[in-house]
Structures are given as C-alpha cells and as structure tokens.
Amino acid sequence: MPLYYRLDGTTPEGRRTAAGLLRLREQMKVIPPKDISNTLLLATWNIREFDSAKYGPRLDEACYYLAEVISYFDLVAIQEVRDDLKPLQKLRGLLGSWWGYLVTDVTAGVAGNQERLAFVFDERKVRLAGVAGEVVIPPIKQGNKEVAPAHQLARTPYLCGFKAGWSGFNLCTVHIVYGESKPDDRARVEEIRALCQFLAARAKKDAGREENLIILGDFNIFSRKDATMEQITAAGFQVPKELQELKGSNVGRDKHYDQIAFMVNEKMLGFTGRAGVLDFYESVFRTPDEADYLGIARQNQLQAKPKKQLPEGKWPGKGYLDWRTYQMSDHLPMWVQLKIDFCNEYLQRRAGT
Numbered sequence: 001m002p003l004y005y006r007l008d009g010t011t012p013e014g015r016r017t018a019a020g021l022l023r024l025r026e027q028m029k030v031i032p033p034k035d036i037s038n039t040l041l042l043a044t045w046n047i048r049e050f051d052s053a054k055y056g057p058r059l060d061e062a063c064y065y066l067a068e069v070i071s072y073f074d075l076v077a078i079q080e081v082r083d084d085l086k087p088l089q090k091l092r093g094l095l096g097s098w099w100g101y102l103v104t105d106v107t108a109g110v111a112g113n114q115e116r117l118a119f120v121f122d123e124r125k126v127r128l129a130g131v132a133g134e135v136v137i138p139p140i141k142q143g144n145k146e147v148a149p150a151h152q153l154a155r156t157p158y159l160c161g162f163k164a165g166w167s168g169f170n171l172c173t174v175h176i177v178y179g180e181s182k183p184d185d186r187a188r189v190e191e192i193r194a195l196c197q198f199l200a201a202r203a204k205k206d207a208g209r210e211e212n213l214i215i216l217g218d219f220n221i222f223s224r225k226d227a228t229m230e231q232i233t234a235a236g237f238q239v240p241k242e243l244q245e246l247k248g249s250n251v252g253r254d255k256h257y258d259q260i261a262f263m264v265n266e267k268m269l270g271f272t273g274r275a276g277v278l279d280f281y282e283s284v285f286r287t288p289d290e291a292d293y294l295g296i297a298r299q300n301q302l303q304a305k306p307k308k309q310l311p312e313g314k315w316p317g318k319g320y321l322d323w324r325t326y327q328m329s330d331h332l333p334m335w336v337q338l339k340i341d342f343c344n345e346y347l348q349r350r351a352g353t
Contacts, residue, residue, distance in 0.1 A: 002067035002071050006094075016061065016292065020284040021065070024280060027280070037165050040126070041072065041073040041074045043334065045069075048330050049326060055300055061327075065285075067094035075119065076120050077217055078173075082114055092120065095120070098123050104156065104158050109154070117156075118158075118173075119162075127164070128160070134156040134159070151194070153176070157173065168268075170211060171215075172216075174215065175218045178220045183223060185228075189227050193231040196232050199215060212265055212269040215237060216259065216334075219258070237262060258277075260275075272339055275334075277334050290320040294315065297320075
C-alpha cells in the first residue's frame with residue numbers, strides 16, 4: 001500500500017481522491033495477491049509523458065492513483081519517463097522506501113523525445129543481479145569484418161538483470177519508434193527486428209548459464225497479425241496465449257501496443273497462466289466525473305501557458321478524455337504472474353525422483 005501522507009481529507013480534492021482510491025483498490029482485487037517467495041508479479045506501463053507540462057502539472061490525486069496501481073506488482077517497467085526525474089522520485093516516495101528504481105539517461109534527438117526508460121521494484125522481493133545497461137546494436141559484418149555501423153534505435157532499450165526467489169532473469173524494456181500511423185511502418189518493423197534478433201543471439205550464447213530473457217514495453221504494435229509482431233516471434237520469443245487473448249492495451253482497447261515476450265528456461269522461470277490488462281478508468285477519472293475536473297484543468301492550463309486564455313467552459317486541448325490521459329495515461333498496464341519457487345523440483349532432481 002502506498003504512503004498516503006499527503007492526502008488531506010478536509011478538502012474536496014482529498015475526499016475525491018480517497019473515494020477514487022477505494023474504488024481502485026476494489027478493482028485491483030483482480031490482481032493475484034503478492035507473496036514472499038512463490039510468484040513474481042511483473043508489469044509494463046507506458047505512463048504518458050511522465051512528466052510534461054503540456055496541460056500543467058500532474059495532480060497529486062493522479063500520483064496517488066499511479067502509486068496505488070504500481071504497488072500491486074513486484075517489478076514494473078515504465079516507459080516515457082521524461083528528463084526531469086522529480087515525478088519519478090515523488091512516485092517512489094509514495095510507494096515507500098522499500099521501493100527502488102533504475103532509470104536510463106535521456107535519449108537525445110528529436111526521435112528520442114527526451115525520454116528515459118525505468119524499472120521500479122519492491123526491494124523486499126526483487127534484487128539486482130549485476131547487469132544493467134542500454135542496448136547498442138552491433139556493427140554490420142561481412143564474414144569477420146565490420147563493414148558499417150548499425151542503425152541504432154531511436155530510444156535506446158534498457159537491459160537489466162534481476163533475481164527473485166529461485167529465478168534470475170534479464171529484462172529488456174523498450175519504447176519502439178512509432179513512425180507513420182500504419183500497422184507495418186518500416187522504421188518500426190526494423191527496430192523490432194534488429195532488437196529481437198540481437199537479444200535472441202545473446203540469449204542463445206548465454207544458454208549454458210540458464211539465462212532467462214524477457215522483453216517488454218511499448219512496441220507500438222497495432223495488431224498481433226502484423227509484421228511488427230512477427231519480428232518478435234520469428235526471433236524465438238514466445239507470448240503466452242493468455243496475453244495473446246487479451247484486448248488491446250491502449251485506452252480504446254483496439255491496439256496491441258504493449259507486449260511481454262519470453263525466451264526462458266521453464267525449469268527456472270515459469271508462467272502461472274495468470275495475466276491481464278487493467279483499465280483503471282473504470283475507477284478513477286471516469287467519464288461521468290468530467291464536471292469535477294473542468295475547473296482544475298483550466299487552472300492547470302493557465303499555469304502551463306499563462307498567456308493562453310480559454311473560452312468559458314472549454315477544455316484544454318481535445319477535451320476531457322484527452323486531458324485525463326496526461327494525468328494517468330493513454331496506455332493501460334499489462335501484467336503477468338511468474339513462478340519463481342522451484343524448491344520441490346530441485347529436491348526431486350537431487351533425490352533422483
């Protein structure tokens with residue numbers, strides 16, 4: 001449970017936040033309970049422009065909701081963390097001192113969008129395994145000779161090693177370039193192909209050390225039938241059928257932007273069959289709540305752009321449904337439950353049974 005030390009129940013905002021948290025906590029019961037040693041709850045979440053001042057600062061209310069959702073998992077990959085780390089540090093403060101985080105440097109250049117990639121994790125359950133670095137695609141070779149530098153991804157993927165229970169694993173989180181708004185944008189297909197082929201080759205090279213590899217994040221995949229998705233499976237990564245059967249992870253639930261794919265030794269890291277996508281808008285910043293936020297949104301807009309006056313009653317930007325995605329996100333968190341306790345299997349092998 002996050003630390004609600006800033007929550008003031010004497011104000012309308014505080015009471016609204018408390019009511020929203022109660023609804024959200026009820027909804028979060030669909031997530032399996034956390035335990036000490038048997039399973040790991042892993043999630044990926046693109047938190048939209050975390051943080052930008054496009055429509056003013058994120059509300060404290062939204063920060064509580066973000067922390068509440070994340071607290072139900074053990075380890076979360078977050079995309080679209082921006083250059084200012086104060087919002088991430090604020091989130092960690094709400095989660096509690098037992099939560100740690102790792103974050104990349106800002107990806108420079110227009111395509112990089114001044115973004116970082118991050119992992120946040122419950123240190124009571126998850127610990128670092130020593131490997132942490134941004135992925136660089138190796139030079140192109142002809143025979144044994146390097147003939148040209150490889151084209152790097154617009155936003156450098158982040159590869160980190162973790163241990164939990166009996167299991168060690170490497171996670172690579174990504175935010176693949178969007179490019180043109182079509183299913184098989186050439187740049188998007190090539191980024192996924194290059195990354196997955198590189199990681200697959202690495203995993204096969206390290207197979208003798210029983211390395212487990214998981215790629216997760218925002219792949220900007222429109223449909224699981226597209227060439228973008230084919231690049232993941234062609235490299236040898238597997239997406240459990242329970243994830244394949246889910247509706248989309250965008251707010252409209254019609255795009256499969258976010259993915260979690262595995263190349264693992266199932267004797268050392270297993271999938272329990274439980275997975276999902278959480279639509280938090282069922283509980284907070286709901287469609288019927290629009291009137292509660294109009295005045296707040298207009299005030300925040302003035303903070304961000306003091307000279308821009310809005311006509312009376314008008315929303316900033318494209319309206320409430322767009323504005324709320326800058327408070328929460330236009331992506332929904334995707335999660336899986338993994339088995340990390342292999343004690344019985346180990347003892348059975350030692351006993352020869």
